[in-house]
Amino acid sequence: MSAAKTGANETPEKPFGIDPRGPRFGASITAVLLLVVVLLGLTEPLGSDLVARALQPAALLLTVLVALFAWGAFAGIQKHPYGLLYRALVAPRLAPPAEREDPAPxxxxxxxxxxxxxxxxxLHLIGVPGALVIAASAAFIAAFLNAVFAYCLGCQLYVLLVRAGIIRRSAARA
Amino acid sequence: MFRIFLGMDVLPALIVIVALVALATVLGFTLRARNTRVASGCGGDEHHLTVAGAEVTLVQLSSPVCSACVAMRRVATELVASDSTVAHREIDVVDEPDVARRHSVYSTPTTLVLDREGHVRSRLIGAVKPADVRAAVDAARTLAVVTA
Incomplete structure (x- = not known):
């Protein structure tokens, strides 16, 4: 803890880390799509059988979003389609990021x-009324907070779990 | 689907949508206010943390995997570059649990603003705006001393 440890071996800098605006860009697209899911879910009665429920517009759109979340969760946020879109279309038009962050959270x-x-x-497919709207609303709030306020609930949760020793921090910050 | 969209049940759905956006906005402002603020310091003697020769030392308590810590570090580094009477040092909360306990540090980054004597004059919680950091630093420079 000697003086001025500033930036030496703390949170990963340059070679590591991602532009924090990338996930926020993705979150804004996700937030809008989730709001559409809520709207569709509210304006349509629950389908009568499994197939009908699976083919409802709200369920179809939510299925796409589930797949996108799975992509981000398992391939990593950098390989997420929105991340690729951000790097190809948005990042070149912006100033370089003032700071970078760990992709793990x-x-x-x-x-x-x-x-x-x-x-x-x-739950929607099983036939639980309101499940789709409630889940999409909860996810919307999280995505909105991330997009508009740069407050990432899932990242906070990650930090808490790391601190509690439940998740082992990735070796990415050597 | 279009029939439903033109039907009457769209209005309540739209009200829910607006309420949802409003709720998320209020939540966002609340979280921001809670996570980024300037709190008073309770004095104490943290002389061992001051940087010799500096009028004001910013002691940033950080933790790994904390993007606001990076933002706060940048703000502090810029201030130090423009004002040679101010020093900044960053420590891991894990290394200084007693300091964290003494000054009610519940989240990172929390930056203690120490005057020359090592009294904690204020605590900057979160990635505070440069103007607020400057104001806290100037306040710590003035003579009034809070001794514990």
Whole structure:
């Protein structure tokens, strides 16, 4: 703890880390799509059987979102399609990021999003009324906070779990 | 689907949508206010943490995997670069659990603003705006001393 440890061996800098605006860009697309799911879910009665429920527009769109969350959670946030879109179309038009962040927390946040939306989708398919709308609303709030306020609930959860020793921090920050 | 969209049940759905956005916005402002603020310091003597020669030392308590810590580090580094009477040092909360306990550090980054004597004059919680950091630093420079 000698003086001015500043930036020496703390949170990963340059070669490691991602532009923190990337996940926020993705979260804004996700937030809008989740809001559409809520709207569709509210304007349509629950389908009568499994196939009908699976083919409802709200369920179809939520299935796409579940798949996207799974992509981010398992392939890593950097390989997420929105991340690729951000790097190809948005990042070149912006100034370089003032800081970079560890990709592990936003990747974990994708897993949290996956759990919430997949649970809602499964319950909807089983025929639980309101499950789809409630899950999409919860996920919307998280995505909105991330996009608008740069507050990533899943990342906070990740930090808490790391601190509690439940998740082992990735070796990425050597 | 279009029939439903033109039907009457769209209005309540739209109200729910607006309420949802409003709720998320209120939540966002609440979280921001809670996570980023300037709190008073309770004095104490943390002379061992001051940087010799500096009028004001910013002691940033950080933890790994904390993006706000990086933002706060940048703000502090910029201030130090423009003002040679101010020093900044960063420590891991794990290395200084007693300091964290003494000054009610519940989240990282929390930055203690120490005057020359090592009294904690204020605590900057979260990635505080440069203007607020400057104001806290200037306040710590003034003579009034809070001794514990």
């Amino acid at each position: 936003p990747t974990f946040a994708q897993l949290v999003g996956l759990l919430v939306t997949a649970t809602g989708l499964v």
